[in-house]
Amino acid sequence: MNKTNLIAAALLAAFAAGAPVQALAAGPDLKVALIAGKTGMLEAYAKETETGFMMGLEYLTGGKMEINGRKLKVIVKDDQSKPDLGRTLLAEAYGDDKVDIAVGTSSSGSAIAMLPVALEYKKVLIVEPAVADAITGDKWNRYIFRTSRSSMQDGLAAASTLKGGSVAFLAQDYAFGRDAIKAGKDALKATGSKAVVVHEEYAPQTTSDFTASAQRIFAALKDKPQPRVLGIVWAGPNPMNKIADMHPERYGIALAPGGNILPVLKTWKSYPGIEGTIYYYYAFPKNKMNDWLVSEHTKRYKAPPDMFTAGGFAAASAVVSALAKAGSGDSEKLIAAMEGLEFDTPKGKMKFRKEDHQALQSMYHFRIKKDQKNEWDLLELVREIPASELPLPVKNKR
Template sequence: MIRRLVLIALICISIPCAAMAEGAKFGIVLPLSGPYAAMAQDMKNGAMLATEQVNEAGGVLGGQAELIVKDSQLKADIALRRVKEMVEEENLTVIGGNLSGAISLVINEYACKNNLLYMSYCYNSLPVGKEFCGKGFTSAVIPYQNPDALATYAFKNLGKTWMSLSADYRGFHDMMASWMYNSDQLGGEFKGNIYHPLGTRDFSTYIPRILAESPDILVLNNYGADQIAAIKQFSQLGLTKKMKIVISKTHLHIAKECGKAYDNNIYGGATYYWNMNAAGEENKKFVEAFTAKYGAPPSGDAEAAYVGTKAVWQAIAKTGAADNVDALIDALTSMTIQTPKGSEQFRACDHARQQSILVLRGRGDQSKDWDVFEVVQEVPSEETLQSCENNKNNLPYGKVPIPTK
């Protein structure tokens, strides 16, 4: 009888304890199918690892941190539908993800209208001009930052004449504006741009025009499977021996897939490289944990998702709630975040992550396993991130005319 009473008492005690174990949810959308699928999977892996580590350390709000992941298929309407479903079905106030600057702006508009915190993982213009409503953050960078760092290096070291091959997509238009502006400032000579549709696999038709112009530098403003196809074909047809190729945003898996085609005549911009020179103990732990779990080191996209996700959980823990958006924003903009690159912050005025840009160079047949890049230069954020006032007014890049089709 006594044992039964004790058991009943223990059950009664455990019920309110379980009720108190709230935990928190964070919903993200990623293009897990489509031309950016491999990069999106890397982002998902980074976000999942961050959440797993938070739970191993005790979780949040007395319970588990739960990451909900949906496929956007790289389509704005589907991405928005998936976000709305998560918000309504899971009662979410914190959303994130994305690997498209254009889709990020659609989700950001929804977040602004519905008082949601939006932590975007990709390159986008949320901190700039009319796009900034105070609800969105980016754990990557603004699209103009990579070209700013690359152009400064390229026009000083690789030549002056240049042309570009660009996917006809919002984020790459922003990158083009940065190249155009920096070309004017640094004495570059622009010889034309070629737009290609997203999802292009045959780039051979563009080569005669590129050879006819014979620039010192060919700039690639594309990503994912498009970039892989372009590099492989340009290498096979000898283009990489005739000019330097500079890629506005590149990726670890792209260089790995291209193999020796991604040689030392190809340069690329990134926010992170797993073997970067200045990395310390925090990066070592991140690389070891990621590689052990997923069989390959993390890319820049994985690092951005990892940092953005950890920052969200840290903000929720700091505020003690997942539904007070204003308090979460205050926490994110006031705390220092420990990232694989070191101590960083989200700037309070525009929620931009203050981080460096890397100028990378391909190793080609000198690559060893996943060590596919040489870090040529690391450019601090103060040299690429425009002032709060300039971002507010979309200056200087927003006033730059870009080539038409």
């Protein structure tokens, strides 16, 4: 029997057994690695990312966990937010596990350590949720894409709400905080704001008493032109309520916190009217995908999805869209498919910019609600800030 007859016989046997022809045509499993800091200081962020990622794959594949007839396998690894471990686990994922694409990680330090590994193995890495500008800036390479927002996008969103006056910043004294404040200052210039930065305050990550920091900030701001704004950028338990308890309003100072996860936002309930900007809040986006995420997450976990849940979902959408468009896990085909790729997320559409592979996306200007109807009814939308109003500079050396 010749080769053609053998194929025909196999097809006839498949029909006789009731097996779908697609199963014969399907290739090997598609493998994705998800690396997150599941233990350590960013454990809460990592848990949300993993939940959102898996829910995203479920939604986007109709629960089949297949793309173009090929099974999708997810391998989850915990880098403990340690750069050396993140680098090792990504090499293991590409080399030993033979994944087609990887997603990660929670810590910017670990994510930056992983970037050269993607280049070494010539494999795509989607960064989520790390925000350091260097990831799509001077540390970038062509295998790196990012669905999470960058520090500069955070800064541009905040800057869009400040037209003038005087600004002070409070941040943690490590890479994330300093990167964020640099981005905030650059963003004020980029948006044409006339606001002047009069003070930068950096406190240790373990700080619990902010009295000295607040006194320095108040002294720097109290006699400066109005409006006087204190921008707070802090990962983890946020000091905003402690600063608010020192009554900055007596000096005409308004607080402007950056967005945070829901357990932190709940601690701000006693300060209605305070405004800030955020990457995602479950009640803001109005689209079918977000409706499903909010409904299903609330049903399964008795709480609405958080900002890193939405981020994990967005990364899943990028993975599915890229693999479906490329038709394989080949890195060159993936890069060609992903540059300029638009994909739906719970926030709405995102687009990977061709120049640096950063996902362009909307941000949100919020106000803490005065009338809160339930435990999670925390923020009201002042305005969605479209990507077109966030003049994100290209900072890589492509």
